[in-house]
Amino acid sequence: MCRVEELEWEMGAKSRVEKLKNVMVCRSRMKVWMMRGMTSVLVWTCVVQLMALEETWGPRLLKGWPSCFSHSDLSSSLQLSPAPPKLVLPPKRVYKNNGYLMISCNGGLNQMRAAICDMVAIARFLNVTLIVPELDKASFWADPSEFQDIFDIDHFIASLRDEVRILKELPPRLKTRVELGMFYSLPPVSWSNISYYLHQILPLVQKHKVVHLNKTDARLANNGLPLEIQKLRCRVNFNALRFTSQIEELGRRVVRILREKGPFLVLHLRYEMDMLAFSGCTHGCNDKEAEELTRMRYAYPWWKEKIIDSKVKRREGLCPLTPEETGLILSALGIDRNVQIYIAAGQIYGGERRMATLATAFPNLVRKETLLEPSDLRFFQNHTSQMAALDYLVSLESDIFVPTYDGNMAKVVEGHRRFLGFKKTIQLDRRLLVNLVDEYKNGSLSWDEFSSTVKEAHAYRVGSPSRRVVIPDRPKEEDYFYSNPHECLQLLDEPL
Numbered sequence: 001m002c003r004v005e006e007l008e009w010e011m012g013a014k015s016r017v018e019k020l021k022n023v024m025v026c027r028s029r030m031k032v033w034m035m036r037g038m039t040s041v042l043v044w045t046c047v048v049q050l051m052a053l054e055e056t057w058g059p060r061l062l063k064g065w066p067s068c069f070s071h072s073d074l075s076s077s078l079q080l081s082p083a084p085p086k087l088v089l090p091p092k093r094v095y096k097n098n099g100y101l102m103i104s105c106n107g108g109l110n111q112m113r114a115a116i117c118d119m120v121a122i123a124r125f126l127n128v129t130l131i132v133p134e135l136d137k138a139s140f141w142a143d144p145s146e147f148q149d150i151f152d153i154d155h156f157i158a159s160l161r162d163e164v165r166i167l168k169e170l171p172p173r174l175k176t177r178v179e180l181g182m183f184y185s186l187p188p189v190s191w192s193n194i195s196y197y198l199h200q201i202l203p204l205v206q207k208h209k210v211v212h213l214n215k216t217d218a219r220l221a222n223n224g225l226p227l228e229i230q231k232l233r234c235r236v237n238f239n240a241l242r243f244t245s246q247i248e249e250l251g252r253r254v255v256r257i258l259r260e261k262g263p264f265l266v267l268h269l270r271y272e273m274d275m276l277a278f279s280g281c282t283h284g285c286n287d288k289e290a291e292e293l294t295r296m297r298y299a300y301p302w303w304k305e306k307i308i309d310s311k312v313k314r315r316e317g318l319c320p321l322t323p324e325e326t327g328l329i330l331s332a333l334g335i336d337r338n339v340q341i342y343i344a345a346g347q348i349y350g351g352e353r354r355m356a357t358l359a360t361a362f363p364n365l366v367r368k369e370t371l372l373e374p375s376d377l378r379f380f381q382n383h384t385s386q387m388a389a390l391d392y393l394v395s396l397e398s399d400i401f402v403p404t405y406d407g408n409m410a411k412v413v414e415g416h417r418r419f420l421g422f423k424k425t426i427q428l429d430r431r432l433l434v435n436l437v438d439e440y441k442n443g444s445l446s447w448d449e450f451s452s453t454v455k456e457a458h459a460y461r462v463g464s465p466s467r468r469v470v471i472p473d474r475p476k477e478e479d480y481f482y483s484n485p486h487e488c489l490q491l492l493d494e495p496l
Helices: 001-061 071-080 109-126 153-159 172-179 192-207 227-240 245-259 272-281 287-299 308-315 325-332 350-359 384-397 408-419 430-441 445-457
Strands: 100-103 129-131 184-186 210-213 264-268 342-343 400-403
Touching: 100 109, 109 129, 109 192, 109 227, 109 384, 109 408, 153 227, 172 384, 184 192, 192 210, 192 264, 227 408, 245 342, 245 384, 264 384, 264 408, 272 287, 308 430, 325 350, 325 430, 325 445, 400 408, 430 445
Parallel strands: 100 129, 100 210, 184 210, 264 342, 264 400
Antiparallel strands: none
16 A cells, blocks of 8 residues: 555656656746847847947948948939839719710821820810720821820820720720721811810710711810810820830930030921922922922822922922021021030931031031930831830920921920920021021122021020910911910919
């Protein structure tokens, strides 16, 4: 019996020892964990204190410490790579949708740009859904670019969502109807007031659900429109129509290259083959070239004017200035012969032969093709509108912008430069200038007389604040809205 009790006591003692051992192990583990925790806290406290010291005493206290980067490196990296700003979208506009509007733009980049602005304003005031515009692929330039190849399509849609609903394509049911030809298509009347769209186009949209406007250039009036329409046209032009990131980045690179060498002037030398053929202007061309331009004009049936007297048209100021005339006029205006002149244009008709006089007068002529590597422009080749977009961006940033013809790019860039603070744009009076050039060449005017007359005539033609000229019943002859959208411009002496 005693033996049994003794065994039970021994077993109990062993159990108590095992429990004691377990308690001791747990306590030792907890001590280790506590020591590790306290060590971590101390380490991080030291790190924080050192960082605080570096902010205050870094140049003196931590000068000799090894590091992967210096404080200045960190600052510069922060400056070069800022955190992307949070995109704040406007609230969606809620309205009863009257139908869908499809549009097909015609013409070059800037003609289409203005048309898109007009069509957004029209869609807004008809309460219709706008389908992303189709760009012209059948004109002389034959550019296959889609809207999203030139413009940031997502920004375009999102930035205007408080004004108009824009879709990339029709809903499937309606898309099938369009494929079956069940929609209404027409070219709207040129220079129309908003009442034309409310009373003529809106009933067609309500009846057919889908209306296609197949020509959109100059279809909305310059003047006589509600202020909210004019401001919306500006908002689309100056905010919503942003080029793709690839075009924007390449444009910035060209501007950086130019700025490294000082000020620069952009010369929009509109002396390409299509312009000369269309206008019938052959001054300075030989007989073979004049014949080639005439054949080209007859080859395009939608160029309605065929028989053109080049001499009469030039005297009336309706021809683009030649490279030779341009060189004389820039010199007469007092432009420094050593200034960088960026040629914003396509291939100049007549090539180096026609550019020789201008290059002699101003030796620092450059183009995007001479400033960039061929690999930079590889994806833009054979895409005229994308190349024109690069020229557009550089033109906006130039110290002086000089167009030699008042085409769509000249007008739209002029208006955009006004919006950016009335940046200097010299609006050449071609009708006066060609007569002055002829008089100077035949000896009727001395150089001093020629130069002073040119300067005096253009003293106030530099894109300063002004009102558009309104000519009732002759909208083609009045000032173009996009060259001077004065309703949207902040005058320099006005409060914000």
